[in-house]
Amino acid sequence: MEKQLERHQETEPVVYERSNEEGWLHLQADREKRAALPHVLKDKEVPWKQGAQAYRKHYVHWGPGHHYANAPVGSMTVAKQLLPPMGKGGKHRHYNEALLYVIEGEGYELHDGVKFPFETGDLACVPTYCIHQHCNDSKNWVSVFYCTPADFFDLLGIQSTEQIEMHPNYQPPENAQVLRDEQGRVVGYTTKEGQEIRFGFNANLQKLMDARTALPFLGEPKNNYDFYRRTLGDQISWRQAAPRIIKAKDHSWEETPMGRLKYLAHPNVPSGLLLFDAFLQELPPSGASGKHRHVSEEVHYILEGRGYDIHDGVRWEWEKDDVVFIPVNTVHQHFNSDPRNPSRFFSVQSRLYHYCGHGGFEHFADAPGWKG
Numbered sequence: 001m002e003k004q005l006e007r008h009q010e011t012e013p014v015v016y017e018r019s020n021e022e023g024w025l026h027l028q029a030d031r032e033k034r035a036a037l038p039h040v041l042k043d044k045e046v047p048w049k050q051g052a053q054a055y056r057k058h059y060v061h062w063g064p065g066h067h068y069a070n071a072p073v074g075s076m077t078v079a080k081q082l083l084p085p086m087g088k089g090g091k092h093r094h095y096n097e098a099l100l101y102v103i104e105g106e107g108y109e110l111h112d113g114v115k116f117p118f119e120t121g122d123l124a125c126v127p128t129y130c131i132h133q134h135c136n137d138s139k140n141w142v143s144v145f146y147c148t149p150a151d152f153f154d155l156l157g158i159q160s161t162e163q164i165e166m167h168p169n170y171q172p173p174e175n176a177q178v179l180r181d182e183q184g185r186v187v188g189y190t191t192k193e194g195q196e197i198r199f200g201f202n203a204n205l206q207k208l209m210d211a212r213t214a215l216p217f218l219g220e221p222k223n224n225y226d227f228y229r230r231t232l233g234d235q236i237s238w239r240q241a242a243p244r245i246i247k248a249k250d251h252s253w254e255e256t257p258m259g260r261l262k263y264l265a266h267p268n269v270p271s272g273l274l275l276f277d278a279f280l281q282e283l284p285p286s287g288a289s290g291k292h293r294h295v296s297e298e299v300h301y302i303l304e305g306r307g308y309d310i311h312d313g314v315r316w317e318w319e320k321d322d323v324v325f326i327p328v329n330t331v332h333q334h335f336n337s338d339p340r341n342p343s344r345f346f347s348v349q350s351r352l353y354h355y356c357g358h359g360g361f362e363h364f365a366d367a368p369g370w371k372g
């Protein structure tokens, strides 16, 4: 024992801890990078790309190299997706949830083999770990605005996509070596760098999820440990019953100090989403919203009209089909520039901040005309 104490008191060479400094420098660089990014992406500036799921414009993609690459928002991927007439997206599954706002068109969601029809203005909700496919059974194109919290799931160590079936017009990337099964179906490809990408189910993940659904405990918790056994059972029940399509016509507009809103996903408007709030907002001709701030990031897709936002005193112009990004902790207000017509946008806010103790709004000014 004495010897051990002696050894403990021996002078050791000082190794200076640098990880905090590296962290501070990283945060500083990150803040500067975000501050330089535009708050509005114009529709024409973002090209359509063909990928595993469908034709998409990715405003914010997940993963290394994409984080804060185009827009000052990091808690969600943001994309627009097209489905051709009588077409469909790739069939796939991921741990994270996803939301799709139907900008235009009629079709249906296929979730674990069950059809859920949608039409223009509806919100489709893909709950966690659901096999899904977006389908168009009409003669017109379907266009949807799409968000997921993929980067957050990456941080949690459970980001995963199983590409079960490719969409009918799928083309592998340029210079890829296509891999086929015995029936000639595309089952993956080798990239030009020689990395092999395989499609299909991940058997280990499937086993894990099957186990999670096979052992629900729905009894009354008798102790703190049982509380979490019950949680698993509750979450399984929630996933099975979660509403998949929120019909815009089933919800009414609310006059609020922030303006005219229609929530489609909110703690008081049940949906298959846990990590997003989503709502529609309408600004009257030459009108404005209220002014507020929240920690959470917010993204708008402009459905109709033209106007501008003021973000921390800076003006950002927008028009139909633009995507507006409101970074964390930004004082913001929305204005309609058109003296004759209303403007409308679809808004998504991450609810993750709320769960981390950073929820709620600071309200600074009422929308003009708000009478309380």
Ligand SMILES: [Fe+2]
Pocket: 092, 093, 094, 098, 126, 132
């Ligand atoms: Fe998906």
Ligand SMILES: [Fe+2]
Pocket: 292, 294, 298, 332
């Ligand atoms: Fe906001």
